[in-house]
Amino acid sequence: MTNQIPTVIIDTELQSIELSKLYLQELDYIQITEEFTDMIAGYNAVLENRPSIVIFDISHKTDLALDIINKISINHKTCKIVVTSSNYSTDIIIRAMRAGAREFIPKPFIKDEFINSISKFKDQIIGLNSENKKCRVITTFSNKGGIGKTALATNLALELANMTKEKVALIDLNLQLGDITTFLDINPSFDISYVIQNLTRIDETFLLSTLEKYKDSNLYILADPPYLEQAEDITAEQISTLFSVLKQAFSYIVVDASANFDGKTITALDHSDLILLVTIVNLPAIRNCQRCLDLFERLGYEKEKTKIILSRYMENDEIKIEDVEDVLGRKIYWKVPNNYFTIMSAINKGIPVGLVNADSNISQSYRELAAMLSDNIYKQDFGKKVSRKSFFNLANLFK
Ligand SMILES: Nc1ncnc2c1ncn2[C@@H]1O[C@H](COP(=O)(O)OP(=O)(O)OP(=O)(O)O)[C@@H](O)[C@H]1O
Ligand SMILES: [Mg+2]
Structure with a gap:
């Protein structure tokens, strides 16, 4: 042979x-x-x-x-x-x-x-497998804090792993005080700082044994470093190399990005195939969302690269979806319903929302979003056309 x-x-x-x-x-x-x-x-x-x-x-x-x-x-x-x-x-x-x-x-x-x-x-x-391997990098981002990014990244990554049966990496790029370990109640043996120190000898087997495998799923987690000062030592170039190696080993990489527009975050956004720009329906958040879209344009990102996700969405909100879309000049791609009780129960127990209540509206929402973003239907555009004039013209508020 x-x-x-x-x-x-x-x-x-x-x-x-x-x-x-x-x-x-x-x-x-x-x-x-x-x-x-x-x-x-x-x-x-x-x-x-x-x-x-x-x-x-x-x-x-x-x-x-x-x-x-x-x-x-x-x-x-x-x-x-x-x-x-x-x-x-x-x-x-x-x-x-x-x-x-x-x-x-x-x-x-x-x-x-x-x-x-x-x-x-x-x-x-x-080298039988190395050539055709393709990986999709999905990053949850917002320059506003406390908006639901980590909840989205964590639950989405797990749903993707369960649904596709492929290997999914979940990376915490909140290098100072990330939350993923708390959301999933894990205590990993290794963290991003360790992996980055070993970039020269990293390969698929190394990654699969150092990233924390979540229970019996195909989800592998790369956590933030335990000490604040370790974050400072990590450079944007190292993050870039890390992505290149991770892409060889995983079918999906879900990144929980930091809210800071620093070099490391931009590197992650550059490497992303899809940015889930998370906002809630309030004026400061929407205004910030608009600024992010402007910046993404200046960074030369294709329009399709960014999808807007409304977090904590309530049907009867005073500000209507159409108004938000008018202001942003973009369709809302997905709405994650407001369900404080279920999400807090999940966070307090350190488990995904699907385990708190798989039938809850929020679990379903994460699952359906994972289905949308998984390979076969990824490219479809599910944005709905706005058909009616809004009564409350939010756009005026931004003039
Ligand atoms: N769909 C939801 N419905 C109701 N409350 C939510 C929802 N998603 C998140 N929350 C609430 O928002 C809080 C912040 O969520 P999360 O930590 O995911 O946000 P974040 O954007 O990652 O915040 P940070 O800026 O601190 O990283 C949660 O503790 C929870 O109380
Ligand atoms: Mg977070």
């Missing part, structure tokens, strides 16, 4: 090398090129021959092994390192990942687990 993947095994136990080889016989695209019981000899050979995969056991001389793994990940960046160990405490797994491991297989081996871990690399290395 062509396209075989050169693989090296480094393991102080001969028996476990034999077992690994036996299991790997089932993967005809894996070619064991060398095997070593001596770590240093193995390390030298890896640097010289540059195999695509290294299976490295760290059960013995763990500190030395992790040091070597770290060196391999620095000096042979594209190498996929699979760590095996009879000690699989959380501490060891995290240390292995920090050193550069992409997979961790506990010992004694379970055949299926072993084969699954190695087979994950096939498409990445042989």
Whole structure:
């Protein structure tokens, strides 16, 4: 078979090398090129021959092994390192990942687990999947705070993941005091700061193991850093590189953007296929929405890139939708109904609104929006034509 993947095994136990080889016989695209019981000899050979995969056991001389793994990940960046160990405490797994491991297989081996871990690399290395992969970046934005952006981003991302069964990343770009971890009651092991520090050795497997998987869904969360000062160290260029890598691994990326128009936010907006510009029906918010639209135009964004979302919408509001549309010169794309009780219950419990009450108007609204934005019907324009003259001409207020 062509396209075989050169693989090296480094393991102080001969028996476990034999077992690994036996299991790997089932993967005809894996070619064991060398095997070593001596770590240093193995390390030298890896640097010289540059195999695509290294299976490295760290059960013995763990500190030395992790040091070597770290060196391999620095000096042979594209190498996929699979760590095996009879000690699989959380501490060891995290240390292995920090050193550069992409997979961790506990010992004694379970055949299926072993084969699954190695087979994950096939498409990445042989490149079967990499070309046609397409990703849609959807960003919720408003330059006003407290408007419902995080509620929208979080629930939309989860609905997209449930609906499409594809991998969805949810990124908190409120780098100082993001709210996504609170909304979903998660305590991730890694955050955006950690991922950005490791940009040079990042790939799909790394991302899938560092982003926090939400329960049994296909939603992966990248949280804001825990310390305020860490946000300062993150640059717009790094955010740009992060997007490029995330796009390789996910079908959808939902970004909860910060309300500040700084370089990092603009970078996220530049990378977005769709900006959900969130507003509520009150004058200051609409005025700000209008300013954002002006800025987007100056940034050269196509009109279709931005969709206006009315948050906390009430049917009997004094200001009518048509008036808002007149002022903005744009259709309202979607209305998220006002449902304080359900949203607060969800936020207080740290769960999505769908779990509080799947039949509530707000859950339905997020679900339907996800359906609209998912691949098959994404391009359709659902804006309704305004057919009647409004009684209350909001446009006058802006003259
Ligand atoms: N559809 C809704 N109906 C009623 N209340 C809502 C709705 N969406 C959000 N809220 C209320 O607005 C508050 C702010 O929501 P959220 O945190 O999502 O806004 P935000 O724009 O992300 O705010 P921030 O600027 O702080 O990031 C929530 O605590 C909730 O009380
Ligand atoms: Mg928010």
